Amino acid sequence: MKVIGTVGLPGSGKGEAASVAEDLGVPVVTMGDVIRQECRERGLDPAEHHGTIAAALREENGPDAIAQRSLPIVEDALDDSDAVLVDGIRSGVEVERFESAFGDAFTLVNVAAPFEVRAERVTERGRDDTDGGESLRERDERERGFGMDEAIARADVTVDNTGSLESFHAKIRALLTEGVEGLERTAERQA
Numbered sequence: 001m002k003v004i005g006t007v008g009l010p011g012s013g014k015g016e017a018a019s020v021a022e023d024l025g026v027p028v029v030t031m032g033d034v035i036r037q038e039c040r041e042r043g044l045d046p047a048e049h050h051g052t053i054a055a056a057l058r059e060e061n062g063p064d065a066i067a068q069r070s071l072p073i074v075e076d077a078l079d080d081s082d083a084v085l086v087d088g089i090r091s092g093v094e095v096e097r098f099e100s101a102f103g104d105a106f107t108l109v110n111v112a113a114p115f116e117v118r119a120e121r122v123t124e125r126g127r128d129d130t131d132g133g134e135s136l137r138e139r140d141e142r143e144r145g146f147g148m149d150e151a152i153a154r155a156d157v158t159v160d161n162t163g164s165l166e167s168f169h170a171k172i173r174a175l176l177t178e179g180v181e182g183l184e185r186t187a188e189r190q191a
Contacts, residue, residue: 001078003102004176005086005095007151008111010139011118011125013161013168014087017111020172021085027077031088034069051134051142054090058146066090067097074101083176091147095154107180110155113162115140157183163190 004021006014018028035054036046044053057065070086077084089095089108098106113121119136134142157180161168167190174182 001102001105002083002179003074003078003086003098003106004083005089005098005106005108006111007089007095007108007148007155008113009118009143009148010136011122012111012113013121013159014111016161016165016168017109017159017172018085018087020169021176024173024176025081026083026085026176027081028085028087029070029073029077031066031070031086031090031094034066034073051139054146055142062093063091063147064093064097067094071097071101085176089151090143092150092154093147095151107157108151108155109175110152110158111161112152112158113160117162156180159183160187 006017008014018030021028032050035050035057038057039046039049039053042049042053046053054066057069061068067089074084074086086098089098095108098108115136122136157175159168159171159175170190171183171186174186178185
């Protein structure tokens with residue numbers, strides 16, 4: 001059994017890592033889906049209220065509220081799979097929740113890319129602030145307010161996502177199939 005969590009600022013490539021996992025048949029538990037579901041249950045548009053509801057859940061149920069709600073989903077996925085990818089860990093307390101639940105079977109991966117690269121990606125996805133939503137800088141600050149910097153600092157390994165999409169996919173495939181050692185070998189070959 002292995003549980004691989006991803007952490008990274010918006011536009012860093014966490015969703016791409018999740019797509020590689022799905023292509024390999026590795027179940028993906030997206031923590032943001034917990035928030036989107038809560039938005040719908042409260043009669044709110046997830047696209048508009050995601051950040052507000054994320055903060056509200058943490059205020060109402062503690063800073064690890066999203067992780068708490070995600071754990072049963074991860075455990076269910078492990079009933080049918082040897083590995084699960086948890087997409088979108090946001091804080092040190094969430095890391096602690098997963099470490100407590102899965103021990104040495106849990107690996108935290110920081111998906112990293114500089115602001116300029118992330119800004120270009122977010123704009124290409126149509127998720128910049130031109131439609132009145134949050135700017136990337138505002139989203140970064142909101143995520144950092146949840147404790148993301150601490151989570152990033154606690155990562156077991158960092159995957160640089162500044163090269164080609166194919167290169168990033170190869171690194172994530174190696175991580176999912178061969179573990180951290182496979183990731184390191186792939187990164188060395190690409191250097």
